[in-house]
Amino acid sequence: MRRIRISDASLGGLLASSWLGYSVLFWFYPFAWLVILSVTQWQFIGTPRFNGLYNFIGVMQDELFWTSMLNVLRFLLYYIPIVLVASLLFAAGLKRIKYGKGFIALSFLLANVSSGVAYSIVFSKLFSEYGPINNLLREWFGFAIPWFTNPDCAMLSIALIVTWKFVGYYGLILYSGMMAIPKDIYSAATLDKTGAFKQLYAVTLPMMNAQIIMVLVLAITVAFGIFTEPYLITGGGPLNSTTTPMVVMYEVAFQNMKPSWAATMSIIVALCSFALIWILRRLFEKNIEIV
Numbered sequence: 001m002r003r004i005r006i007s008d009a010s011l012g013g014l015l016a017s018s019w020l021g022y023s024v025l026f027w028f029y030p031f032a033w034l035v036i037l038s039v040t041q042w043q044f045i046g047t048p049r050f051n052g053l054y055n056f057i058g059v060m061q062d063e064l065f066w067t068s069m070l071n072v073l074r075f076l077l078y079y080i081p082i083v084l085v086a087s088l089l090f091a092a093g094l095k096r097i098k099y100g101k102g103f104i105a106l107s108f109l110l111a112n113v114s115s116g117v118a119y120s121i122v123f124s125k126l127f128s129e130y131g132p133i134n135n136l137l138r139e140w141f142g143f144a145i146p147w148f149t150n151p152d153c154a155m156l157s158i159a160l161i162v163t164w165k166f167v168g169y170y171g172l173i174l175y176s177g178m179m180a181i182p183k184d185i186y187s188a189a190t191l192d193k194t195g196a197f198k199q200l201y202a203v204t205l206p207m208m209n210a211q212i213i214m215v216l217v218l219a220i221t222v223a224f225g226i227f228t229e230p231y232l233i234t235g236g237g238p239l240n241s242t243t244t245p246m247v248v249m250y251e252v253a254f255q256n257m258k259p260s261w262a263a264t265m266s267i268i269v270a271l272c273s274f275a276l277i278w279i280l281r282r283l284f285e286k287n288i289e290i291v
Helices: 008-038 054-060 063-096 101-112 116-126 132-141 151-179 183-191 196-207 209-225 228-234 245-254 259-284
Strands: none
Touching: 008 259, 054 259, 063 101, 063 151, 063 209, 063 245, 063 259, 101 151, 116 151, 116 228, 151 209, 151 228, 183 196, 196 209, 209 259, 228 245, 245 259
């Protein structure tokens, strides 16, 4: 029987071809279709008709879409400080725990893999006008908070829910950064009689720059892609205060039967997300080397 010998280069090309085929099928083809839709008019039936920049001009004049983009910025103003502080506290607490670290970390990670539909329903009941949280506030303090019915509180409520989902995931990223800091640096800081607070902002946070930037990048990505929570809990209300670009794109594509507009919106959202991440990295990312 004749033996077939395959060179290392051929074997590597064969293995890489599976990944290339996957990328062509699930990335390049949808991306190409997205670009085609953005310059054509199509309503799920028939052949797309070229219309140039008509979709971009129409989206630029869509007030609801730009309201949703401003809502993303409002969401980030709430979400980033809350999730960053909560994640840092989680990471610092996990670092001090001696026993059961794996169980605690896994418990927090369960929120990240939970069904968005399931926990959205649970939180809608918890934060409802006559839910257990407001009932407790009425009993103890004599007032209730309009979590989802007040335009000023609704987006904050959504940010708190999304924080619950991601605090464990982000916290583990920050925890890895804390554990990578050499203990000799803290010993030197202690010898210099540096207090705990000064060590935090002069040693710990600067040495964790890569992890903090990564968390911020992930938070921005989440903000521009949020859909389940506002769609199921508030429906984008009240007064469109929690409408997000994903909710607008869904309604435009499947309710107004304008998938071409939704495709154009997705391109604009992606460009804005990329620009915000690029600015963030240019301003705050630093190359930290431990010598």
